[in-house]
Amino acid sequence: xxxxxxxxxxxYPLYMKNFIASPTKMGTVLPSSRWLCNTMLNNxxxxxxYKIAEIGAGNGVITQYILQRMSSLAYLExxxxxNDFIKILQKIDDHRxxxxxxxAEYLSGDYDIVISGIxxxxxxxxxxxxxxxxxxxxxIKNNGSLILFQYTQGCESMFSRYFSxxxxxxxxxxxxxxxxxxxxxxxxxx
Numbered sequence: 792x793x794x795x796x797x798x799x800x801x802x803y804p805l806y807m808k809n810f811i812a813s814p815t816k817m818g819t820v821l822p823s824s825r826w827l828c829n830t831m832l833n834n835x836x837x838x839x840x841y842k843i844a845e846i847g848a849g850n851g852v853i854t855q856y857i858l859q860r861m862s863s864l865a866y867l868e869x870x871x872x873x874n875d876f877i878k879i880l881q882k883i884d885d886h887r888x889x890x891x892x893x894x895a896e897y898l899s900g901d902y903d904i905v906i907s908g909i910x911x912x913x914x915x916x917x918x919x920x921x922x923x924x925x926x927x928x929x930x931i932k933n934n935g936s937l938i939l940f941q942y943t944q945g946c947e948s949m950f951s952r953y954f955s956x957x958x959x960x961x962x963x964x965x966x967x968x969x970x971x972x973x974x975x976x977x978x979x980x981x
Contacts, residue, residue, distance in 0.1 A: 822849065823908065823940070826963035828856040830970050831906060831938050840903040841865040842933065846895035846926070847909035850879045857906065858885055870895045895922045901932040907939035911946040919949055927953040927975040937973040942966050952976075 831853065837860050848854055848869040857867055870891045871877055877892050891897070895909060896918070905926050911919045926937050937954060940961070950956055954973035961968050 822852040823968075824961075824964040825856075827940060827961045827968055827970070828853050830959060830961050831940060832856055832860055834972055835860070835904055835936070835938065837861060837865075842900065842902045842935075843904045843906070844868045844870065844898060844900070844902050844929070845906045845908070846870040846898065846922070847907055848876065848880060848890075849873070849908050850876050851883060853906060853908060854880070854883065854888075858883075858887070861887065863887075868900065870898065896925055898922075898925050898929050900929065901935075902929050903933045903935045905930060905935065905937045907937060909939070911939075911941060911949060912943055916949070919946065920952070923949060923953045930975045931977065935975070937975070938970070939973070940968045940970050942968050944969060 841864060843861060843865060845854055848871045867888045868891060869880055869888060871880060872894055880890050950973060954975055956971045956973040959970045961970055
């Protein structure tokens with residue numbers, strides 16, 4: 792399955808509408824570029840990643856790339872709070888997916904990989920910390936990784952409380968983004 796350029800273009804008005812209505816929940820006016828999606832997913836060991844969650848799944852742009860790469864034995868749980876995006880995600884016809892219409896603070900299960908499109912800089916700090924702590928807890932058992940992107944480096948102190956990380960700048964995205972690959976710390980401060 793090739794990700795259609797038109798899949799992304801068709802959702803531009805929806806992104807704009809949601810950004811104008813609530814920029815703190817949206818974070819951007821455009822879907823992620825293929826370069827950002829590929830950079831996020833290139834460092835994942837797909838042969839050993841069976842339990843995957845995507846938090847802040849949006850309109851499913853990154854989801855489509857995940858589905859292309861993940862094993863037929865893997866499963867993907869999508870977490871999204873936006874009603875417009877839930878309607879789009881529900882059109883995904885793949886038995887490996889489950890959609891949760893709730894915040895990532897309710898993440899459940901132990902995962903090998905958590906992929907995030909959540910704009911942490913736009914969230915209230917308390918909410919962001921709650922989500923990061925929950926993700927850390929859900930990754931520890933499987934020695935999993937959190938892969939996320941952000942448009943600024945402004946949340947690194949939050950990330951470093953629960954994770955050690957490396958980062959890479961992606962210029963072929965609007966706006967340019969940072970991709971973080973994070974491993975949970977076993978002894979974080981609460």
